[in-house]
Amino acid sequence: MARFQHTVTLAPVPRRWFESCVATLHDLAEDTDAEGARLRLPDGRPLPGLVLARGPHLRPGARYRPVNEESGEPEADQCVTVRAWDRRRETALEVVTVDGAPDHPARLDCALTLTSAERPREASLSVTLTPSDGKRDKHLGGTGRVHLDLDGWWRATGRGRHPSRAPLTGTLTHAYARVGVTVVPRPAPDGRWLVTVKIRAGGRSFARPLVPLAAALLGRRARRACAESLDRAAETWNAQVPALVHMDAERLRAELTDALLGARRAHTGKE
Incomplete structure (x- = not known):
C-alpha cells in the first residue's frame, strides 16, 4: 500500500453563496425555453452548441446533444x-x-447527482470507462466515484463539532489497482481553509505486490509531483474564487449567460 498526504490553503466559499450559485444555475436552466430542438436563453437569444434531441425540456428522459461546429448537425457520439x-x-x-477510434474504441459514462437544489446536502459523481476492444477490455476499463x-464539509470548516468522517471521498478502481482519496478541511486562523488530501494506492490481482515496489522506487518523485499539482490547483483556486464569491445572484447569472454564449462569440468573431 502506497500512501501520500499533502495540505493546501484555500480561500473559503460561504455556504450561502454556494447555495445561491446552485439555485442560479437551476433558474437559468429552467428559464431557458425549447422551441422544437432549439434552445433559447431567457432573453431570447439562441443557446449555441446544444440542441434538445428527445423528450420535454428538463423532464426525466430529456436528451441533449452538442452541435458539430463544421456541419451544424448534432453529434451522434455524445449526449446528456x-x-x-x-x-x-x-x-x-x-x-x-x-x-470510435479504431485503436482504442471506448464508451465513457458519467453520472452527476445533487441532493437537493433548494438546500444542497450531497453531491456525487461516478465515471465508468468501458473499452469495446475485446480482450483488452479488462486492461483499459475502470471506474471512478466521488x-x-x-453538510459535513461546512461543519468541518466551522468552529463547532467536526464530522467523524471525511466529507469528500473518492475511489478509482482498475483491474490491477485501486486508489482511495479522502479530503478533510479545517478552519485556518485567518479564516481560510486548510485542506488535507490523503491518497492510498494498492495493487489488485497479480499486480498487488507491484505497487509497494513502485512506491519504493518512485515514491519520492511521485509524491513531489502530486504535491506540486495540488499546489498549482490551490493557486488557481485562490486567484479566481475570491472574486466569484463577491458576485451577487444577478451578476452571477449574467456571467453564466455570457459563458454560455462565449462559444458562439468565439466561433463567429462577434462581441
Missing part, C-alpha cells in the same frame, strides 16, 4: 440525459461519450 430534475429532492444528469457530504 436528464435522469431527475426536482429542486426539493434530486437533480441527476448522465453524460455519455462514445469514442462523494461530497456538503
Whole structure:
C-alpha cells in the first residue's frame, strides 16, 4: 500500500453563496425555453452548441446533444440525459461519450447527482470507462466515484463539532489497482481553509505486490509531483474564487449567460 498526504490553503466559499450559485444555475436552466430542438436563453437569444434531441425540456428522459461546429448537425457520439430534475429532492444528469477510434474504441459514462437544489446536502459523481476492444477490455476499463457530504464539509470548516468522517471521498478502481482519496478541511486562523488530501494506492490481482515496489522506487518523485499539482490547483483556486464569491445572484447569472454564449462569440468573431 502506497500512501501520500499533502495540505493546501484555500480561500473559503460561504455556504450561502454556494447555495445561491446552485439555485442560479437551476433558474437559468429552467428559464431557458425549447422551441422544437432549439434552445433559447431567457432573453431570447439562441443557446449555441446544444440542441434538445428527445423528450420535454428538463423532464426525466430529456436528451441533449452538442452541435458539430463544421456541419451544424448534432453529434451522434455524445449526449446528456436528464435522469431527475426536482429542486426539493434530486437533480441527476448522465453524460455519455462514445469514442470510435479504431485503436482504442471506448464508451465513457458519467453520472452527476445533487441532493437537493433548494438546500444542497450531497453531491456525487461516478465515471465508468468501458473499452469495446475485446480482450483488452479488462486492461483499459475502470471506474471512478466521488462523494461530497456538503453538510459535513461546512461543519468541518466551522468552529463547532467536526464530522467523524471525511466529507469528500473518492475511489478509482482498475483491474490491477485501486486508489482511495479522502479530503478533510479545517478552519485556518485567518479564516481560510486548510485542506488535507490523503491518497492510498494498492495493487489488485497479480499486480498487488507491484505497487509497494513502485512506491519504493518512485515514491519520492511521485509524491513531489502530486504535491506540486495540488499546489498549482490551490493557486488557481485562490486567484479566481475570491472574486466569484463577491458576485451577487444577478451578476452571477449574467456571467453564466455570457459563458454560455462565449462559444458562439468565439466561433463567429462577434462581441
